[in-house]
Amino acid sequence: MSKRYTITAALPYTNGPIHIGHLAGVYVPADIYSRYLRLTGNDVAFICGSDEHGVPITIKAKKEGVTPQDIVDKYHAIIKTSFEDFGISFDNYSRTSAKIHHDTASEFFKTLYDKNEFVEEVSEQLYDAEANQFLADRFVIGTCPKCGFEEAYGDQCENCGTSHNATDLINPKSAITGNTPTLKETKHWFLPLNKHEEFLREWILKGHKKDWKPNVYGQVKSWVDDGLRPRAVTRDLDWGIPVPVEGGEGKVLYVWFDAPIGYISATKEWAARVGKNWEDYWKDENTKLVHFIGKDNIVFHCIIFPSMLKAEGSYILPENVPANEFLNLEGNKLSTSKNWAVWLPEYLEDFPNQQDVLRYALTANAPETKDNDFTWKDFQARNNNELVAIFGNFINRVAVLTNKYYNGEIPQPAEFKAIDEETLAAVKAYPAVIASSIERYRFREGSQELMNLARLGNKYLADEEPWKTIKTDEERTKTVMFVALQIASALAVLSEPFLPFTSDKLKSILNHAELDSELTWEDISTKDVLLPAGHSIQSGKPELLFSKIEDDTIQKQLDKLEASKKANEAANKKVEPQKEEITFDDFTKLDLRVGTILEAEKMPKTKKLLVLKVDTGIDTRTIVSGIAESFSPEDVIGKRVTVLVNLAPRKLRGVESQGMILMTEDESGNLVFVNPNIDGVPNGLKIS
Numbered sequence: 001m002s003k004r005y006t007i008t009a010a011l012p013y014t015n016g017p018i019h020i021g022h023l024a025g026v027y028v029p030a031d032i033y034s035r036y037l038r039l040t041g042n043d044v045a046f047i048c049g050s051d052e053h054g055v056p057i058t059i060k061a062k063k064e065g066v067t068p069q070d071i072v073d074k075y076h077a078i079i080k081t082s083f084e085d086f087g088i089s090f091d092n093y094s095r096t097s098a099k100i101h102h103d104t105a106s107e108f109f110k111t112l113y114d115k116n117e118f119v120e121e122v123s124e125q126l127y128d129a130e131a132n133q134f135l136a137d138r139f140v141i142g143t144c145p146k147c148g149f150e151e152a153y154g155d156q157c158e159n160c161g162t163s164h165n166a167t168d169l170i171n172p173k174s175a176i177t178g179n180t181p182t183l184k185e186t187k188h189w190f191l192p193l194n195k196h197e198e199f200l201r202e203w204i205l206k207g208h209k210k211d212w213k214p215n216v217y218g219q220v221k222s223w224v225d226d227g228l229r230p231r232a233v234t235r236d237l238d239w240g241i242p243v244p245v246e247g248g249e250g251k252v253l254y255v256w257f258d259a260p261i262g263y264i265s266a267t268k269e270w271a272a273r274v275g276k277n278w279e280d281y282w283k284d285e286n287t288k289l290v291h292f293i294g295k296d297n298i299v300f301h302c303i304i305f306p307s308m309l310k311a312e313g314s315y316i317l318p319e320n321v322p323a324n325e326f327l328n329l330e331g332n333k334l335s336t337s338k339n340w341a342v343w344l345p346e347y348l349e350d351f352p353n354q355q356d357v358l359r360y361a362l363t364a365n366a367p368e369t370k371d372n373d374f375t376w377k378d379f380q381a382r383n384n385n386e387l388v389a390i391f392g393n394f395i396n397r398v399a400v401l402t403n404k405y406y407n408g409e410i411p412q413p414a415e416f417k418a419i420d421e422e423t424l425a426a427v428k429a430y431p432a433v434i435a436s437s438i439e440r441y442r443f444r445e446g447s448q449e450l451m452n453l454a455r456l457g458n459k460y461l462a463d464e465e466p467w468k469t470i471k472t473d474e475e476r477t478k479t480v481m482f483v484a485l486q487i488a489s490a491l492a493v494l495s496e497p498f499l500p501f502t503s504d505k506l507k508s509i510l511n512h513a514e515l516d517s518e519l520t521w522e523d524i525s526t527k528d529v530l531l532p533a534g535h536s537i538q539s540g541k542p543e544l545l546f547s548k549i550e551d552d553t554i555q556k557q558l559d560k561l562e563a564s565k566k567a568n569e570a571a572n573k574k575v576e577p578q579k580e581e582i583t584f585d586d587f588t589k590l591d592l593r594v595g596t597i598l599e600a601e602k603m604p605k606t607k608k609l610l611v612l613k614v615d616t617g618i619d620t621r622t623i624v625s626g627i628a629e630s631f632s633p634e635d636v637i638g639k640r641v642t643v644l645v646n647l648a649p650r651k652l653r654g655v656e657s658q659g660m661i662l663m664t665e666d667e668s669g670n671l672v673f674v675n676p677n678i679d680g681v682p683n684g685l686k687i688s
């Protein structure tokens with residue numbers, strides 16, 4: 001039964017490229033769902049766009065000395081290209097800086113304003129006097145009132161996911177100056193979420209108890225049970241959509257008010273382009289609206305946006321919000337600021353034309369019910385043990401043997417044996433099995449069922465051994481190859497939602513374009529013959545669908561992450577504050593000389609101490625140095641060093657130490673000598 005669907009994927013925030021966490025959590029599942037619905041004959045609008053307003057963009061622009069528009073132009077282009085590269089099949093990818101969006105969001109606000117759906121309130125908001133600015137959202141950092149996380153933002157805690165007002169933060173600090181903000185009066189418009197509490201209870205807590213994912217339902221229930229409060233939907237900022245009513249000068253719409261309206265404006269833009277009526281996709285009760293998001297966006301898509309739509313009055317509400325949990329990377333939380341991520345443009349450079357491998361690995365391990373970990377070892381195993389060894393191997397055998405035995409022409413089968421009948425019947429069951437997984441948003445399960453179909457083909461060939469029967473029983477071989485080709489054809493169609501690039505390649509290997517009509521999802525279960533006898537597949541050596549990924553390729557990725565970790569640790573290492581000021585006379589009291597270590601031995605019964613004989617140019621003296629954990633005696637003999645020679649002698653373990661050798665530490669905490677950086681500097685030379 002054909003239906004109309006509006007499918008939205010969270011608008012990516014335009015202050016950086018996107019990484020595997022975004023792909024796994026939102027875009028790949030949304031794409032699988034959309035492709036499947038199109039293949040099964042539904043009317044689909046798959047909608048997304050760049051979210052280009054909000055505070056982080058203005059902070060980044062300030063840091064880089066450019067305009068916010070420069071930032072969003074740059075990342076909009078990068079993000080859009082990544083989506084195209086990975087086959088995310090949006091019907092429209094728009095942006096919230098587009099005029100159509102400004103108009104749509106403005107009008108939406110006006111409608112609610114005219115209907116008296118806002119509460120207008122002069123309240124005290126956090127203000128940074130030095131920066132001469134109100135501190136909304138990410139301009140302020142403080143302790144989360146709910147979980148105690150110390151770096152929560154003004155609008156949301158990234159640790160526990162709670163959404164709050166900036167004034168709720170404990171111990172707030174300005175992100176611009178670091179100052180403790182003061183309170184200053186300003187007027188804002190609030191959406192009274194408390195007014196919509198009953199509706200939310202009725203609609204979600206009663207109406208969607210069974211069909212929404214437990215993680216989404218549970219979060220919504222906890223918020224509603226905690227009691228909802230009015231949320232400000234305007235901000236004192238100069239980047240965003242101007243508040244279109246009297247008294248709104250110098251203020252813009254809160255980014256989370258305008259962003260979800262972006263789904264509507266992107267639909268409008270698309271409908272105008274393709275000659276459709278956008279209202280069919282947003283205002284017709286028969287249209288099914290589904291939001292794909294990550295778990296950090298649940299409150300906005302399940303509480304705030306539906307309350308806005310309800311208040312407006314003419315829109316449909318989402319039928320489901322299948323939010324995913326988070327994907328971690330090699331055991332750590334993905335982080336843009338710490339560069340702990342696999343960025344899509346970089347992945348494509350390192351693994352050209354292997355988009356489907358990443359799509360598959362991310363889907364097979366998707367964080368659908370709990371946070372999951374992406375590891376490069378798992379990625380390699382998914383590729384080598386499943387895509388190459390099962391799917392790719394089966395297709396390659398079928399194509400090679402068909403060309404070798406029959407010149408590429410599908411043979412006329414002889415009589416089917418029970419195993420052939422059973423195999424063909426099993427193939428016919430797959431469309432319904434995979435569809436059921438997809439329709440219940442269980443994409444990882446669906447991807448495994450697809451792999452099971454390839455397994456079925458692989459096993460059938462291994463059991464029937466056409467490469468043996470070709471010598472003894474030509475008729476039997478024809479039948480086996482005919483059956484195997486039907487399985488290959490089913491794989492070409494059913495893999496499309498999950499592996500779109502592979503599906504295209506496989507369709508061209510099998511010459512699907514030469515068939516009387518394009519095979520649909522339904523055909524796989526209803527037609528007895530997918531590839532008829534006499535149909536020709538592509539001649540010559542078939543293109544390999546997948547290739548093995550070697551250990552050293554994986555090691556390179558692990559090394560890259562290790563380097564990020566090191567760089568990040570170095571950047572985060574606390575630099576000690578400068579000591580109290582001294583005079584030049586104080587400095588000249590230090591007598592620093594260039595010297596050479598002549599002898600070295602371990603101080604008995606100690607771990608840290610080496611006893612050194614050092615040529616200072618003045619004399620050869622004994623210095624006891626605490627460097628034995630970083631250097632063995634052999635390491636340091638002959639080393640050029642800097643010596644503080646006029647330090648009062650002191651006894652260490654009975655040995656008098658006459659001076660000190662200057663040392664520092666590298667980023668891993670290993671000791672490093674401070675010494676002249678060229679040879680030929682004589683001992684005894686003064687350092688000043």
Ligand SMILES: [Zn+2]
Nearest residue numbers: 144147157160
């Ligand atoms: Zn928190």
